[in-house]
Amino acid sequence: MTTQRTVLITGVAGFIGSNLADRLLSEGFRVIGIDNLSYGVLEQVPEGVEFHKLDIRSSEIYPLFNQVDAVYHLAAKNCIADCQIDPLETSDINVTGTVNVFEASRRGQVGKVIYAESSALYEGSSVMPTPESEVYPQSFYAVSKLAGMAFAEAYRRFYGLRTTALRYFCVYGPRQDYRRTIPPLMSAFVINLLQGKQPTIYGTGEKRRDFIYVDDVNDFHLQCLDDPRTDGNVYNLGSGISYSVLDIYKAIARLLGKDIQPQFKPDLPGEADVTLADISAARSVGWSPHVSLDEGLIQSITFIKDKVLTQP
Template identity: 30%
Template sequence: MSKVLVTGGAGFIGSNLVDQLVQDGDEVIVVDDLSMGLASNIPSSPKVTFYEHSITDHGFMKDLLLKEQFDYIYLLAAIASVADSVARPYETHQINQEANIFILEIIRQHKLPIKKVLFTSSAAVYGNNPELPKREDSTIDPLTPYAIDKFATERFVIDYGKLYNIPTVAVRFFNVYGPRQNPKSPYSGVLSLITECLKNQRVFTLFGDGEQTRDFIFIQDVLLALHLIMSNSQAVHEVYNVATGKQSSLLNIITDYQKVTDQSLSVEYLPARDGDIIHSCADITKLKGLGFNSKYTLFLGLSDYWVSASRN
């Protein structure tokens, strides 16, 4: 049994991760200020301790790290809204970068015996670089404070690891979808918005012509990737794309989802938004090198997602 810290553990990805860690028999501590996550997402289990707290509270985080002596740390807490980062760049910077560096600094100063620290970054760091598929060594072109903070924190995490002998690793999530994705979030994934429209017979607003492509990955495949990265001793001081390596256009996704639900989606077309990335797809050669193979086709993932969404 390991002792694990998950920051942002009440969010979509974080809470699914906490579920998996509990199933694996780990003791999990969650720190989340509930600005984007929900307390109801966190499993009620004697193996889970939840602190409703911001990771920017340095005194609290220092005491927690020194007291608990974690084996593994997953850094997921973030203001994940790109628009929010543009409106409040410094405030989001304190959460998306400074708070994470502080955690690294406490580990460094006190030589905490961590087995691995994983930081969750984003495909947003690639920006509008037209090269496809995106490799981990592709040109980085962050276009917003959110993407800048994600990339800079990646570098801090990796280089702290190398300089101070801390086992660190970073992942770049592409378009993750699945149960507990919050359609009310300003940074909600497009699939949660489509799901909500199908559930409530609402009109879905599509910006652009629908030919824009994304690399969608189901949450269970993400959890598999994180497990492989955390359990492989060779996966240190590296960045890994977490995706399927397959592109799907929005129109194709809508067609598939209509088949899954046996419903038709009403679509309103509006002009493309400035700054929206048109095509995105990952090269996952590095992740496959750890033994990763996506278990979920888009159709299968959407089917599972719809069953879960229909229950709630």
């Protein structure tokens, strides 16, 4: 008989955390989840997760880290615009909170910590596709992720904590947070088009983004648990393809059979013109993305039709 393994996810009520919890439960793991519900929502936490409404900065999280095989640390203040307005809280959550999670993992003798960095670390680089070495953060959000990275390195060096850092590009899929003031563009396009409204494009629509479907990201999450080659390393998680905002708009309009022209508004400040991941590091340990843009969009559209637009 094999023993059931236990994983803990911070940020479990958020987009990536809730999708990861689903996947781990379906693979037979016991899943403990932490979230303070500042951005995430309780209804999003999959049934079967042992949920604790806690803040990652609190010492109350420590007992939960005992006898945990692995931790996925995803909780963060991650809206770049909000982080710019409040650098102090950004540091408090993304730096102090992250150190608290590393400390809880050390005390609990957690086997492995897999944690979220971001492609925002490449804000100041123009090298395309961008490899992991091009770290030039510019925003407060990216700087806070850089600090987390330095602490992970120190925990590895001084306490032997096994960590893997993941630099997500634009992750998309079911449960993306569509309630934000400026929601992720795919959800916004789908919701507006389904409601017969004119979607908004900020700028000319020529900005390009590397989109990666959440299931592909979860494949790598799972791999990091047991693959010692990933210990102490950092990986870009993108598709290695970049699409313009207009490409995405046209793909969604085609899949929905809608012929509505978008409205254009002034560009949002501080947004990169292009993001494009060099994914050779993740490929070198056997991972590759499998979900095509159309397949991923169809899954996202189905979720919005069934679960979002049916809500009162």
